[in-house]
Amino acid sequence: MTPQQEIENLLSKIALGDRNAFSLLYDRTSAKLFSVCLRVLKDRTEAEEALQEAFLRIWHRANMYRTNGYSPMTWLITLTRNIAIDRYRKAGPKASEKLDLAEVVADDRPGPEAQVVASGERARLEMCLKELPADRAVLIERAYLDGDTYQQLSDATGVKLNTIRTWLRRSLQQLRECLVQ
Structure with a gap:
C-alpha cells in the first residue's frame, strides 16, 4: 500500500469515528503539518495550537475528503495552512519574537x-x-x-x-x- 493509499484509508476510517486510525494519521502526518504551521506562524506555541486545531478539524471533517487521485496530504496541508494563516491574521506578526531553530524537532522520514x-x-x-x-x-x-x-x-x-x-x-x-x- 502506498503512503497516499494509507492516508486515504485512514481518513475514511476516521470519517467513521475510528480513534485508532486517527492516532495513526497523527503519527504519520503531525511532523509535516507542524512544520507548515511553524513556517506560517513562526512561533512554536502558536504553531502547536494551530496543529491541535487542525487535527480537531480533521477529526470532524474527515468525511469531506474525497478520493480524487490527488494526494490526501495536499488536503491535510491545505486545511492546516489555512488554519495557521487565519491565526496569523488574527494575531498579527510579532516582530519581537524570534524562532529558535534549535527547538524545531527534525523528522528523519522523507x-x-x-x-x-x-x-x-x-x-x-x-x-x-x-x-x-x-x-x-x-x-x-x-x-x-x-x-x-x-x-x-x-x-x-x-x-x-x-x-x-x-x-x-x-x-x-x-x-x-x-x-x-
Whole structure:
C-alpha cells in the first residue's frame, strides 16, 4: 500500500469515528503539518495550537475528503495552512519574537517534497511553473510554498489585492491544466 493509499484509508476510517486510525494519521502526518504551521506562524506555541486545531478539524471533517487521485496530504496541508494563516491574521506578526531553530524537532522520514521529487511529480510541476509568466510563478511559490498571504503579496508587489487573487486563481487553473496533460 502506498503512503497516499494509507492516508486515504485512514481518513475514511476516521470519517467513521475510528480513534485508532486517527492516532495513526497523527503519527504519520503531525511532523509535516507542524512544520507548515511553524513556517506560517513562526512561533512554536502558536504553531502547536494551530496543529491541535487542525487535527480537531480533521477529526470532524474527515468525511469531506474525497478520493480524487490527488494526494490526501495536499488536503491535510491545505486545511492546516489555512488554519495557521487565519491565526496569523488574527494575531498579527510579532516582530519581537524570534524562532529558535534549535527547538524545531527534525523528522528523519522523507518529507512531502522528497516524496514528490522521488515520484517525478516535482519535475512536472517545475515544467508547468516555467510555462507561467515569471511574475505569476513567483506569486504561486510565495503563496503556496512560502505561506505568504494575499495581502502580503499585494503589499510586496504594489498590485491590488483583488488582482492578486485573480492572478493566483488563473495561474492555478493553468497549472492544473498543464499537470493533467
